[in-house]
Amino acid sequence: MKTFGKRKxxxxxxxxxxxxxLVTAAFVIVSILNSMGLVSSxxxxxxxxxxxxxxxxxxxxxxVGISGELxxxxxxxMSVGAFTGxxxxxxxxxxxxxDVGRLIAAILCGAxxxxxxxxxxxxxxxxxxxxxxxxxxxxxxxxxKNFMNIIYAGKDSTGFHLRTNPDLGLEPTGRMxxxxxxxxxxxxxxxxxxxxFILVLVTLFIVQNLMNSKxxxxxxxxxxxxxxxxxIGLNVTKYKLMAFTVSxxxxxxxxxxxxxxxxxxxxxxxxxxxxxxxxxxVVLGGLGNIWGSIIAATILTILPEALRQFADYRMLAYAIxxxxxxxxxxxxxxxSRVMMLRDxxxxxxxxxxxxxxxxxxxxxxxxxVG
Amino acid sequence: MKNKKFTKFFVxxxxxxxxxxxxxxxxxxxxxxxxxxxxAAGAVLKIGSSGPLTGGASIYGVAVKQGAEIAVAEINExxxxxxxxxxxxxxEADGEKAVNAYNKLKDWGVQVVMGTVTTGxxxxxxxxxxxxxxxxxxxxxxxxxxxxxxxxxFQVCFTDPNxxxxxxxxxxENFAGQKIGVIYNNSDPYxxxxxxxxxxxxxxxxxxxxxxxxxxxDTNADFSAQLTSCKSAGAEVVLLPIYYTPASxxxxxxKDMNYAPVFxxxxxxxxxxxxxxxxxxxxxxxxxxxxxxxWSTDENVSSxxxxxxxxxxxxxxxxxxxxxxxxxxxYEACKAAxxxxxxxxxxxxxxxxGQFTGGFSYDGLTGSGMTWNDKGEVNKTPVVCVIQDGxxxxx
Numbered sequence: 001m002k003t004f005g006k007r008k009x010x011x012x013x014x015x016x017x018x019x020x021x022l023v024t025a026a027f028v029i030v031s032i033l034n035s036m037g038l039v040s041s042x043x044x045x046x047x048x049x050x051x052x053x054x055x056x057x058x059x060x061x062x063x064v065g066i067s068g069e070l071x072x073x074x075x076x077x078m079s080v081g082a083f084t085g086x087x088x089x090x091x092x093x094x095x096x097x098x099d100v101g102r103l104i105a106a107i108l109c110g111a112x113x114x115x116x117x118x119x120x121x122x123x124x125x126x127x128x129x130x131x132x133x134x135x136x137x138x139x140x141x142x143x144x145k146n147f148m149n150i151i152y153a154g155k156d157s158t159g160f161h162l163r164t165n166p167d168l169g170l171e172p173t174g175r176m177x178x179x180x181x182x183x184x185x186x187x188x189x190x191x192x193x194x195x196x197f198i199l200v201l202v203t204l205f206i207v208q209n210l211m212n213s214k215x216x217x218x219x220x221x222x223x224x225x226x227x228x229x230x231x232i233g234l235n236v237t238k239y240k241l242m243a244f245t246v247s248x249x250x251x252x253x254x255x256x257x258x259x260x261x262x263x264x265x266x267x268x269x270x271x272x273x274x275x276x277x278x279x280x281x282v283v284l285g286g287l288g289n290i291w292g293s294i295i296a297a298t299i300l301t302i303l304p305e306a307l308r309q310f311a312d313y314r315m316l317a318y319a320i321x322x323x324x325x326x327x328x329x330x331x332x333x334x335x336s337r338v339m340m341l342r343d344x345x346x347x348x349x350x351x352x353x354x355x356x357x358x359x360x361x362x363x364x365x366x367x368x369v370g
Numbered sequence: 371m372k373n374k375k376f377t378k379f380f381v382x383x384x385x386x387x388x389x390x391x392x393x394x395x396x397x398x399x400x401x402x403x404x405x406x407x408x409x410a411a412g413a414v415l416k417i418g419s420s421g422p423l424t425g426g427a428s429i430y431g432v433a434v435k436q437g438a439e440i441a442v443a444e445i446n447e448x449x450x451x452x453x454x455x456x457x458x459x460x461x462e463a464d465g466e467k468a469v470n471a472y473n474k475l476k477d478w479g480v481q482v483v484m485g486t487v488t489t490g491x492x493x494x495x496x497x498x499x500x501x502x503x504x505x506x507x508x509x510x511x512x513x514x515x516x517x518x519x520x521x522x523x524f525q526v527c528f529t530d531p532n533x534x535x536x537x538x539x540x541x542x543e544n545f546a547g548q549k550i551g552v553i554y555n556n557s558d559p560y561x562x563x564x565x566x567x568x569x570x571x572x573x574x575x576x577x578x579x580x581x582x583x584x585x586x587x588d589t590n591a592d593f594s595a596q597l598t599s600c601k602s603a604g605a606e607v608v609l610l611p612i613y614y615t616p617a618s619x620x621x622x623x624x625k626d627m628n629y630a631p632v633f634x635x636x637x638x639x640x641x642x643x644x645x646x647x648x649x650x651x652x653x654x655x656x657x658x659x660x661x662x663x664x665w666s667t668d669e670n671v672s673s674x675x676x677x678x679x680x681x682x683x684x685x686x687x688x689x690x691x692x693x694x695x696x697x698x699x700x701y702e703a704c705k706a707a708x709x710x711x712x713x714x715x716x717x718x719x720x721x722x723x724g725q726f727t728g729g730f731s732y733d734g735l736t737g738s739g740m741t742w743n744d745k746g747e748v749n750k751t752p753v754v755c756v757i758q759d760g761x762x763x764x765x
Contacts, residue, residue, distance in 0.1 A: 042476075304467075
């Protein structure tokens with residue numbers, strides 16, 4: 001894995017390869033097991049949500065890890081994407097388009113809509129820094145939730161109707177697509193594990209290529225030292241806005257897939273707790289570490305279900321496991337042990353440029369400054 | 371410096387998250403979710419359910435579970451030929467978790483689903499049971515969407531629109547010519563569902579709603595603005611199609627501002643008398659539509675209430691009664707259809723659908739002579755009670 005032909009892989013390319021490999025291997029293994037009937041219904045039902053949460057975690061990592069801004073309203077963009085996706089899928093239901101086409105249309109529209117929201121919200125939000133930014137994103141997440149609570153949409157033979165009150169004046173044959181706080185009901189479930197897998201790959205492709213591009217390096221430069229970045233002529237707000245908008249659009253894609261996996265969806269689902277849940281995936285997986293986010297999202301989605309035999313104590317057990325994992329992964333002693341073990345197994349030929357890894361650099365700069 | 375702050379903020383956020391999760395645990399009853407272990411040698415009918423056993427809505431899930439457990443214990447003792455094993459999973463009133471819980475029940479081999487407790491999660495699960503051909507009878511999920519388009523899903527409770535219509539009809543008959551105010555939760559499907567139907571029916575009956583005030587889920591500690599608006603509009607009857615926790619605050623604040631309209635609640639008001647720290651004198655003369663009155667003199671009701679109090683040390687609410695009724699309705703329909711426990715879920719499903727739509731009638735705690743239409747909705751008479759001296763009195 002270290003070499004590609006004659007050329008040495010850069011740390012970025014290595015990280016990317018790990019992410020793609022991880023996701024593809026997991027998909028192949030689960031698909032084979034599934035065709036042999038070895039996957040329990042419980043796990044089967046979680047495959048699509050896991051894909052959605054991976055997309056959410058990777059996209060939030062773009063803001064929190066790569067761009068270095070704490071966002072607490074990521075579920076809001078998921079919500080926009082989910083409800084847009086549901087509406088688009090609902091409108092196209094009678095168009096004769098096959099499920100796959102409808103799903104693609106829904107996901108694309110979800111991404112565009114969430115991207116627009118991300119852009120609009122990003123303009124005022126990214127003028128702020130640090131804790132202030134975090135609090136304002138939290139507020140926007142809540143605003144999106146309450147906004148979804150008053151949106152009513154329906155379709156009938158005269159077309160599509162969108163209002164902020166339930167009197168849509170639909171014909172008797174018409175159908176409500178969004179019903180305010182009652183959310184979307186009677187959604188056709190067209191999401192599939194394969195679609196989820198492809199969506200994860202697309203997300204990885206976008207995020208990792210962005211990270212490795214000129215723009216990506218500019219985004220990280222703005223994160224590491226805003227003043228230095230400005231001094232060399234980088235437009236900090238522009239690059240932060242770019243990361244924020246791309247992240248929102250990807251969250252919209254994840255949301256659209258999530259929405260089309262259930263027959264019903266309430267706006268209240270995308271509350272502060274969901275935002276924090278996604279943030280936990282990112283923190284646990286490591287800031288800026290894409291494949292870490294993938295593993296964390298998968299494990300933390302399966303964990304509460306795997307703990308069902310603890311009955312009422314399961315959320316307590318979940319919290320304890322989470323604390324232990326957090327302590328273990330960030331314990332310097334354990335980390336150095338793992339490094340030593342890794343060096344023993346894979347002897348280092350020459351020291352890789354660790355400083356180019358975003359996660360390590362963040363730590364380093366923290367030590368230097370603090 | 372900035373990085374340090376950043377890290378600190380993370381710590382605070384994570385600590386909050388832990389606190390939330392712990393709070394979620396606090397609501398639980400502390401017992402195992404498995405129950406009614408029927409150890410009979412023969413086949414056992416596996417009835418599965420899910421509901422919020424933890425979190426803010428846990429009192430509903432726990433009540434349904436406890437009511438159902440009493441029914442299962444009674445049936446298993448009385449009928450050695452027909453044993454039931456009952457298992458209830460926690461879904462935190464969330465559609466995603468409910469689907470997970472349902473899949474877990476499928477791995478366990480569930481044959482009939484008695485659930486789920488809350489509306490949102492029930493719509494999500496009923497789409498799955500429809501595909502898997504598993505019969506589903508929900509004790510308390512009241513939205514019309516729960517049963518719409520699914521032949522295998524039936525309800526024990528009234529639908530929300532149905533309740534709104536019945537409330538409007540009752541008010542037309544008994545409070546003719548009076549001014550009506552409404553305070554409802556516009557981010558709650560249950561509350562909005564009742565209100566929308568109530569409003570439509572009120573328009574067709576020709577009475578005026580002088581004030582329709584809303585509040586969102588997040589702020590339910592202060593209702594003085596809504597009450598002032600109702601008071602200045604001169605509302606003599608205030609409909610509260612909401613759950614009892616905000617309703618208790620409304621009653622307290624109305625008293626403080628010397629505003630004494632007739633408060634008219636729906637089934638979500640049930641439970642207010644058992645609320646900790648609530649002065650029951652505030653609820654004096656409150657009217658509510660509930661299918662279940664634990665102080666009724668009916669023999670079956672008093673026997674159930676006695677057993678429930680012995681087992682759990684509290685007066686059962688209507689959710690407990692709904693859970694009890696749901697188990698008995700499934701049991702009696704199985705007996706009538708000749709279903710045996712070793713049949714596959716598809717066969718049981720078809721047989722039970724045939725029973726429920728074919729004139730099957732069940733006398734339960736929440737209504738006698740309950741019948742179901744082919745849409746899955748129950749037909750029973752609502753009871754309007756008025757609270758006097760801390761108990762319900764039939765009106």
